Amino acid sequence: MKAPRIPKKILGLAFIFSIVIAALVVARMLFIPPSFGKYGHYRADAVNEIVAQEINYAGYQACMECHDEIYKPKERSYHKSVSCEACHGPAAKHVEAPDEFVPGAPRERGYCPLCHDYNPSRPTGFPQIITELHNPGKACMTCHNPHNPVLPHTPEECSACHREIANVKRISYHASLPCVRCHTVPEKHMVQPKFVFAQVPVEREFCGECHAEGAPGGPDIPRIDLDTHGERYLCWDCHYPHYPEAR
Amino acid sequence: MKKKKSNPLSRREFLMICSKALPFTGIFFIPFTADQILFAQKTKEYDPTQHEYAMGINIHKCIGCGRCADACKKENNVPREPYYFRTWVERYIISTDGETYVDSPNGGIDGFPEFKDNLEILRTFFVPKLCNQCANPPCVQVCPVGATFLSRDGVVLVDEKYCVGCRYCIQACPYGARFLHPTKKIADKCTFCYHRLVRGLLPVCVEVCPTQARVFGEVGLQSSPLRRFLRFNDVVVLKPSLNTRPKVYYAGADGEVR
Numbered sequence: 127m128k129a130p131r132i133p134k135k136i137l138g139l140a141f142i143f144s145i146v147i148a149a150l151v152v153a154r155m156l157f158i159p160p161s162f163g164k165y166g167h168y169r170a171d172a173v174n175e176i177v178a179q180e181i182n183y184a185g186y187q188a189c190m191e192c193h194d195e196i197y198k199p200k201e202r203s204y205h206k207s208v209s210c211e212a213c214h215g216p217a218a219k220h221v222e223a224p225d226e227f228v229p230g231a232p233r234e235r236g237y238c239p240l241c242h243d244y245n246p247s248r249p250t251g252f253p254q255i256i257t258e259l260h261n262p263g264k265a266c267m268t269c270h271n272p273h274n275p276v277l278p279h280t281p282e283e284c285s286a287c288h289r290e291i292a293n294v295k296r297i298s299y300h301a302s303l304p305c306v307r308c309h310t311v312p313e314k315h316m317v318q319p320k321f322v323f324a325q326v327p328v329e330r331e332f333c334g335e336c337h338a339e340g341a342p343g344g345p346d347i348p349r350i351d352l353d354t355h356g357e358r359y360l361c362w363d364c365h366y367p368h369y370p371e372a373r
Numbered sequence: 374m375k376k377k378k379s380n381p382l383s384r385r386e387f388l389m390i391c392s393k394a395l396p397f398t399g400i401f402f403i404p405f406t407a408d409q410i411l412f413a414q415k416t417k418e419y420d421p422t423q424h425e426y427a428m429g430i431n432i433h434k435c436i437g438c439g440r441c442a443d444a445c446k447k448e449n450n451v452p453r454e455p456y457y458f459r460t461w462v463e464r465y466i467i468s469t470d471g472e473t474y475v476d477s478p479n480g481g482i483d484g485f486p487e488f489k490d491n492l493e494i495l496r497t498f499f500v501p502k503l504c505n506q507c508a509n510p511p512c513v514q515v516c517p518v519g520a521t522f523l524s525r526d527g528v529v530l531v532d533e534k535y536c537v538g539c540r541y542c543i544q545a546c547p548y549g550a551r552f553l554h555p556t557k558k559i560a561d562k563c564t565f566c567y568h569r570l571v572r573g574l575l576p577v578c579v580e581v582c583p584t585q586a587r588v589f590g591e592v593g594l595q596s597s598p599l600r601r602f603l604r605f606n607d608v609v610v611l612k613p614s615l616n617t618r619p620k621v622y623y624a625g626a627d628g629e630v631r
Binding site: 162165167168169172175176177179180182183185186205207208211212215241243246247248249252 | 435466484497524580
């Protein structure tokens with residue numbers, strides 16, 4: 127039997143199609159970079175290009191290698207977590223050629239307030255000053271050593287750090303009570319506030335020293351019967367001791 | 374007699390041969406030691422499959438000094454103006470009437486001026502923002518040319534030569550972390566300072582953060598600072614409902630933080 131003849135038109139079409147497909151294959155080989163799809167739907171060489179970017183910040187380990195005499199005291203100071211380049215700026219060039227490029231130091235008054243100016247959004251307890259009132263015109267460095275910052279004096283008033291509490295207490299019925307009437311404050315709390323804590327009252331009887339029936343004191347002090355008043359709750363579950371509202 | 378046949382060497386002869394062969398025994402170890410040296414070099418070289426990075430941000434510790442945003446621009450050569458950022462600091466102010474105000478003047482680099490409106494502030498805090506390096510990144514899904522991708526160590530990167538600047542990814546990012554680079558005219562974003570990671574350095578924002586509000590490290594390494602951060606804090610990710618699976622974890626994030 128004779129094989130069916132393929133019409134000329136089909137042959138012509140097949141020829142054209144094969145050329146188109148071949149052209150597509152060649153174009154694909156030409157246009158798609160060889161590393162595309164090696165690890166995923168992207169050009170693997172791009173990673174190397176990104177890696178090739180030069181660094182500008184050398185990292186504190188690099189600074190430590192030469193500037194040991196500064197790093198040693200800083201390591202134990204309040205600024206231990208502040209990287210050198212946070213203030214001195216990028217210093218990778220200085221590591222490569224120490225004499226040709228020397229990083230600057232912000233000695234003017236404007237720089238330290240970036241962190242230490244009073245701002246209500248900053249966490250409570252972070253040391254802050256009101257720059258306009260705090261020794262105007264003086265550079266910070268005249269009193270404070272940035273590599274080992276200590277307060278010229280330990281704070282004498284609790285309000286130096288606990289400003290929010292002090293502001294509220296000042297206008298409350300408890301305004302006349304000093305903080306230490308209720309809180310025992312160890313001496314070390316002034317120097318290491320995050321490690322040595324002030325003590326707080328833990329019992330109802332403590333408030334009862336003034337507020338129980340028959341407790342000593344003037345007639346203005348509100349009195350309650352400790353046994354019946356809000357029996358199983360602690361006083362500060364309902365009353366805020368720095369601003370007691372109940373009358 | 375039988376015994377002698379099976380053991381033709383006397384003990385003395387055997388020991389003599391051994392002592393002569395002793396100097397050459399080192400030859401057997403050469404292939405092993407060479408392999409060990411090569412292997413040691415290989416481990417020094419960066420292997421992306423052995424790493425997965427994430428960042429932790431403790432909002433309670435952020436003082437809003439903007440050093441991260443400043444250093445990021447200096448490290449990655451992002452133009453100072455117009456105001457585009459790879460990382461920036463936002464100030465959240467929640468007033469007593471429940472309204473939330475968010476602002477970020479120049480990314481926080483020049484500090485935050487006093488909030489002018491006479492607001493009664495209920496609570497206020499700073500939130501550093503950056504690319505969340507999603508494990509399921511929407512920006513990668515929409516890229517029509519395969520120019521942005523999730524690298525093998527879990528960082529979302531942009532291929533500068535392949536990006537056509539169509540801005541699809543900028544639209545797709547739910548965190549607003551991408552921008553069109555004003556001079557290169559391509560999509561740009563935080564890379565976790567990828568060029569620093571392969572050199573064994575920290576991302577520059579983590580390096581300069583004075584209060585260690587930013588923590589960075591390996592996800593899989595028990596001893597990494599990040600794992601410690603995740604152990605000791607209640608963390609959230611931003612917009613978890615979008616199933617982007619971010620690798621930036623926030624501790625102390627308020628419900629208003631988006």
